[in-house]
Amino acid sequence: MSEINLSGKKVLITGGAGFVGSNLTERAVKCGAEVTVLDDLFTGTLDNITKGINYKFVEGTVTDNDIVVKLVKEADYVAHLAARNIIVSTKNPRNDFEVNIGGTLNVLLAARDHGIDGMVYTSSASVYGNPRILPISEDEKPHTFSPYSVSKLAGENYCHAFFETYGVPVAMVRYSNIYGPKQNPQNPYCGVISKFIEAIDQGVSPQIHGDGRQTRDYTYIDDAVDATLMAMISPRAEGEVFNLGTGSETSVVELITILSKLFDKEIIPEHIDRRDIDNIRRRVLNIEKIRTRLRWQPQIGLDVGLKRTVAWFLNQKG
Numbered sequence: 001m002s003e004i005n006l007s008g009k010k011v012l013i014t015g016g017a018g019f020v021g022s023n024l025t026e027r028a029v030k031c032g033a034e035v036t037v038l039d040d041l042f043t044g045t046l047d048n049i050t051k052g053i054n055y056k057f058v059e060g061t062v063t064d065n066d067i068v069v070k071l072v073k074e075a076d077y078v079a080h081l082a083a084r085n086i087i088v089s090t091k092n093p094r095n096d097f098e099v100n101i102g103g104t105l106n107v108l109l110a111a112r113d114h115g116i117d118g119m120v121y122t123s124s125a126s127v128y129g130n131p132r133i134l135p136i137s138e139d140e141k142p143h144t145f146s147p148y149s150v151s152k153l154a155g156e157n158y159c160h161a162f163f164e165t166y167g168v169p170v171a172m173v174r175y176s177n178i179y180g181p182k183q184n185p186q187n188p189y190c191g192v193i194s195k196f197i198e199a200i201d202q203g204v205s206p207q208i209h210g211d212g213r214q215t216r217d218y219t220y221i222d223d224a225v226d227a228t229l230m231a232m233i234s235p236r237a238e239g240e241v242f243n244l245g246t247g248s249e250t251s252v253v254e255l256i257t258i259l260s261k262l263f264d265k266e267i268i269p270e271h272i273d274r275r276d277i278d279n280i281r282r283r284v285l286n287i288e289k290i291r292t293r294l295r296w297q298p299q300i301g302l303d304v305g306l307k308r309t310v311a312w313f314l315n316q317k318g
């Protein structure tokens with residue numbers, strides 16, 4: 001893990017009770033920050049944050065401008081993660097619009113009006129849709145196939161505009177598939193890895209959409225958290241968008257092979273219909289920009305990351 005010093009800094013983390021947010025909260029506290037989490041507990045839970053960690057929790061929504069203003073005013077840095085996920089967003093695009101776009105606008109307006117030292121906005125590689133060239137670079141033209149990708153890209157565009165127009169020091173990171181401890185398989189958009197681990201552990205065949213040759217770029221949570229904090233505090237990141245991934249492409253079938261080894265059992269997946277949401281054939285990110293600008297690169301390979309994730313999952317069950 002990188003050396004990140006947040007001693008005495010006040011950090012607001014929206015969505016800090018979710019999968020990525022709770023890991024970010026714990027890491028920011030370890031780096032010396034005084035952390036405040038704003039979360040409406042829509043998919044997040046306070047159980048995600050280890051007991052005894054010293055942070056302040058505010059239950060509320062980013063669509064509530066008064067709360068957002070109050071909390072941003074008190075903060076030196078903001079990590080804005082709160083969002084409705086792709087499943088919720090597909091079912092209810094208006095709610096997605098209100099939270100993912102409206103909530104982001106609230107945070108940016110408060111940052112503009114009250115001044116902050118740095119901010120990071122967590123976007124998604126889903127803004128690329130089906131890319132023309134792999135690995136996908138930040139210059140690839142976005143193809144917004146889902147309401148979720150529209151709202152995540154709109155959030156980015158607002159960040160750009162607030163940097164250019166008002167000088168708000170905000171960076172944007174486009175996450176690939178993040179996996180690791182605290183990812184809840186009960187959450188419908190938790191990601192394939194924790195769903196597979198849960199199924200295998202229960203002795204049920206993991207379900208693969210289609211032939212399983214679809215690929216993604218899987219990033220271990222600790223690496224993603226490091227990069228997110230670096231983007232939040234680095235002046236070199238201001239006004240910039242960064243792919244956050246590993247640059248390695250892994251198919252669903254390959255995931256099953258690694259998990260079979262880790263569980264030491266033969267796994268026979270069940271093939272079901274192709275997914276109708278986020279149905280992208282191949283996705284792998286070019287990470288040259290974040291590597292050169294922020295001197296960040298992933299430290300945890302898929303074998304080690306999966307091993308840690310399985311260990312965490314089994315430990316949770318007790």
Ligand SMILES: NC(=O)c1ccc[n+]([C@@H]2O[C@H](COP(=O)([O-])OP(=O)(O)OC[C@H]3O[C@@H](n4cnc5c(N)ncnc54)[C@H](O)[C@@H]3O)[C@@H](O)[C@H]2O)c1
Binds near residue numbers: 084
């Ligand atoms: N996990 C991934 O692979 C991935 C990939 C691409 C982008 N992202 C982005 O990363 C961020 C975090 O995702 P995650 O995987 O941790 O998801 P998550 O669902 O676990 O976390 C989101 C958190 O935001 C909270 N939230 C939702 N609406 C809110 C609102 N109106 N006000 C306050 N809090 C609200 C939820 O309760 C939850 O705690 C999101 O912005 C997401 O779009 C994640």
